[in-house]
Amino acid sequence: MNSRAFLFVLCALAYSSLAWSAPASEAEQYLRKAVDEVLATSDRASSPSALAEKVRPILHRHISFETMARRAVGPGWRQFTPDQQKKATQLFTTLVIRTYSSKFTPGERPVMTYQPAVAPAAGRVDVPTKLVYHGSRYSVTYRLEQEGSWKITDVVIEGVSLIANYRTQLDAKFKSGGAPAVISSLEQSVSRPS
Amino acid sequence: MKTALRLLMPAAAVFLTDCTSSKTASTAAPTPAPSSQVATTDALDDYGSTEQVSDPIEPLNRATFTLNHGLYNAIFRPISKGYTAITPKPVRQGVDNAFENAKFPMRFVNSGLQGKFDRAGKEVQKFGVNTFTGFGGLIKQSDRIPSLTDVPAEDTGQTLATWGLGHGPYIVLPIFGPSSPREVVGLAGDYALNPVNWLFKLRGGAEKTEWIPSAVNTVRSMPDQLDKYDSSRANSVDPYVSVRSVFYQNRKAASEQ
Numbered sequence: 172m173n174s175r176a177f178l179f180v181l182c183a184l185a186y187s188s189l190a191w192s193a194p195a196s197e198a199e200q201y202l203r204k205a206v207d208e209v210l211a212t213s214d215r216a217s218s219p220s221a222l223a224e225k226v227r228p229i230l231h232r233h234i235s236f237e238t239m240a241r242r243a244v245g246p247g248w249r250q251f252t253p254d255q256q257k258k259a260t261q262l263f264t265t266l267v268i269r270t271y272s273s274k275f276t277p278g279e280r281p282v283m284t285y286q287p288a289v290a291p292a293a294g295r296v297d298v299p300t301k302l303v304y305h306g307s308r309y310s311v312t313y314r315l316e317q318e319g320s321w322k323i324t325d326v327v328i329e330g331v332s333l334i335a336n337y338r339t340q341l342d343a344k345f346k347s348g349g350a351p352a353v354i355s356s357l358e359q360s361v362s363r364p365s
Numbered sequence: 366m367k368t369a370l371r372l373l374m375p376a377a378a379v380f381l382t383d384c385t386s387s388k389t390a391s392t393a394a395p396t397p398a399p400s401s402q403v404a405t406t407d408a409l410d411d412y413g414s415t416e417q418v419s420d421p422i423e424p425l426n427r428a429t430f431t432l433n434h435g436l437y438n439a440i441f442r443p444i445s446k447g448y449t450a451i452t453p454k455p456v457r458q459g460v461d462n463a464f465e466n467a468k469f470p471m472r473f474v475n476s477g478l479q480g481k482f483d484r485a486g487k488e489v490q491k492f493g494v495n496t497f498t499g500f501g502g503l504i505k506q507s508d509r510i511p512s513l514t515d516v517p518a519e520d521t522g523q524t525l526a527t528w529g530l531g532h533g534p535y536i537v538l539p540i541f542g543p544s545s546p547r548e549v550v551g552l553a554g555d556y557a558l559n560p561v562n563w564l565f566k567l568r569g570g571a572e573k574t575e576w577i578p579s580a581v582n583t584v585r586s587m588p589d590q591l592d593k594y595d596s597s598r599a600n601s602v603d604p605y606v607s608v609r610s611v612f613y614q615n616r617k618a619a620s621e622q
Contacts, residue, residue: 245415270600301515306458307589308515330618331597331611335416339610340602342415356602 194317195288198296201321202313205233206283216277223272230271235322236264242324243337244353247345255350262357267333279305296321418613419534426537430605433542437591445587459503460585464561466495466502471558475519479527487516517622521558522551526620535609542594543612 209229216222240260241248251259275281281304288298294317302309314325325334344352420426449457469492476485491507499506507513525547533546541552556562561578594608601607 242410266600273599274596306454329615331614335614336607336610337602339415339418340606343606344602360600360602 194294195290195296198315198317198321199285199288199298202298202315202323203285205229205323209233210280213272213275213277214280218277219272219275222275222277223268226272227268230268231264233323234267235316235318235324236260236267238316238318238322238324239263239267239334242334243341244345245338245342247342247350247353251350251353255354258354259350259357262354262361263337265361266357270333276305416613418609419532420609421534422536426535427605429537429539430542430608433537433540436540437594441587442591444584445591448584449588457585457588460581461589462495462499462505463502464582464585466492466499466505467560468558470560471521471555472516472519474558475521475524475554478524479519481519484516484519487513491516517619520551520619521554522548522616523620524554525551526616532613532616535612543608548616 209226212225212229213222216225237260240256240263243263244251244259248256281302284301286299286301288296290296296315297312298315299310299312302311310329312327313323314327315321316324325332327333341353341356344356452460469488473485473488473492476482476488490510491513494507494510494513495502495505498504530547532548536544536546536549538544538549544552559582561582564575564578597608597611598604
């Protein structure tokens with residue numbers, strides 16, 4: 172490679188890194204604000220159940236539960252009627268909020284360190300973080316997508332994606348009994364004490 | 366930093382094909398996308414199929430899974446509760462630190478076997494710092510040194526994965542839980558590389574006190590193990606499938622680090 176070509180590649184690299192880091196840092200700023208808001212609210216909660224109630228409206232603002240539910244069901248989603256989709260989204264939302272709020276003890280703040288965000292595709296940004304809570308370290312990656320504003324669409328804890336985990340379960344239910352089986356299994360899970 | 370560069374390469378390739386001759390582009394294009402990225406987009410696809418898991422003995426595995434659940438609740442949970450009741454949190458943290466520090470040979474050898482010599486070097490530093498300035502590992506002093514706080518722990522299962530060995534069929538082991546032929550070999554390797562078990566192995570475990578380190582190690586790790594088990598079951602639709610999925614995703618992420 173001659174020196175001019177090399178220079179060109181360098182410029183191209185610089186250009187592409189610029190083009191890709193702008194939405195990444197924008198999404199990261201958004202996530203930081205969202206996380207701070209949730210933590211400030213959960214700090215003031217008196218009990219775990221009160222915590223779930225208090226963070227619910229905030230989570231609704233920052234998490235795209237519609238996208239999450241659609242992906243958690245996977246290939247079968249297209250065969251759901253609009254009513255079934257609505258019902259499944261509702262149940263799934265309850266499960267996610269319960270999962271999230273059960274991990275926190277009111278008044279104890281996790282220490283979060285943000286690592287450089289990456290953009291795996293246009294309109295998508297992954298923000299890896301390290302979280303220290305109750306003396307243990309966890310790696311947590313937030314996946315955000317541009318849906319009008321930035322929204323959280325998946326959380327990956329220690330390599331385990333919330334969406335991928337639910338999809339393996341719900342896909343099996345769909346294959347055995349279609350949309351009604353998916354909905355009744357979600358209902359059962361919601362009614363089971365967590 | 367290196368991964369960031371690798372992630373940028375496909376972007377550069379696209380840019381180059383857009384505005385230069387195909388000759389320049391072909392020099393940049395062959396960079397393969399890292400495998401973790403492929404998995405990322407797959408999990409995000411709306412209608413893509415789920416990851417294929419080999420579970421030919423599912424009925425037997427489900428039975429063992431149910432048996433384990435009973436055993437955990439009837440035996441391990443009471444022991445774990447007793448242990449947390451009689452030891453204050455700082456003591457438990459210290460004991461955990463000391464046992465994790467003692468597992469240094471496992472992390473060091475496996476970092477080396479995977480050719481991650483930089484990581485092996487960091488493990489030596491960590492072990493040195495924690496052993497000599499942290500009262501034999503009771504205090505994790507290495508957490509105060511930024512370059513040593515996030516060294517991914519390598520184990521034998523990850524080494525086998527790095528060498529290209531697949532999991533094989535899914536097996537639920539009695540007591541141990543989710544595993545696979547590869548991870549069983551991995552567990553055996555980790556056991557052999559853990560000095561806590563050396564006394565027991567060398568002396569045959571017949572004498573009065575040789576079993577103590579292994580037993581303490583088992584008990585002290587119970588609260589954490591049960592916690593992980595509970596959270597992979599919680600709010601699931603099918604606990605068996607959820608725990609299996611957590612196992613596979615978790616091991617995959619660990620071996621890619």
